Amino acid sequence: MKPGSQPPPNTGLHGRLFELREVVERRLPELLPPLEREPRQVHAAMHYALTSPGKRLRPILTLAVAEIFGARQGRHLDLACTVEMVHAASLILDDLPSMDDAALRRGRPTTHREFGEATALLASFGLLNRAFSLLADRGQRLKLRRYSTEDMVHHMADAIGSSGLIGGQALDLESRPEELDLERLEFIHSHKTGALFLAAGELGAMAADARRRDLEIISRYAKNLGLAFQITDDLLDVLSTPEETGKDVQQDEARITFVKLLGVVGAQALAAELLEFAVGSLEPLGRRADPLRSIARFVEGRGH
């Protein structure tokens, strides 16, 4: 470690997943415009939001999926990083005063608290556009047989759009607590959180030119993983301290969450069930899907 640099945060990731996180960490800042280039404030906010210490679980998922289908890491790393860029862009928006009004994210002031709202908004759109520009460029370089660059761009755009993240977020904001039953809550979060996990997994399979039926296996796995992840996020909110999550805790007080509907034990049971489905769908891939089983175990561990 360089003198003066910070130790990596304790993400709870081990083995290959930890190594993949390191690889992503090193690459992310290299993919953004340099800090000294104008508009400096927007570029600083893009770097701030993207490189603050997150788990990098979504790009790890992309890389792990691509690896099990035999892709070489150097070829799909930047594609995996585009998923983290979209995630960082969504976190900036999610934290805004008109949305969650959060003060703290990843143990630091949220982007709008640090740079002001206008710069935070521009940084979010800057990250999204950088992600799509990279996706188009790196997708083309892969010269795949089964998938086109357009397939990748479509998948990502759909994941973010009003039938994905934006849709889930909109329904989350507009739903009155008394309208929320388990079915609606699952619908909201399979879009708001699940859609990007799905895109991350599918992008990994496409980047490795996986067969269509293997892509379907990954889609089933990633859908269940994404929803389980959100449930464990709700569990963390009640079971952890701000030091552990890096977020304002009990931020969910006014919101309906899986824990509020099902209780801690019920939410843990639902997460476990979804993860069992996720892991069950990997059966045809045999032992080579072990890294994806490790990701599922990691997610389950967060909710205890």
Ligand code: GRG
């Ligand atoms: C236009 C990209 C875009 C989005 C607009 C604001 C919005 C619509 C959607 C919100 C999506 C969102 C932030 C969902 C929450 C997902 C979630 C559980 C985030 C926490 O993820 P972690 O724990 O965070 O992986 P780290 O910090 O580790 O990356």
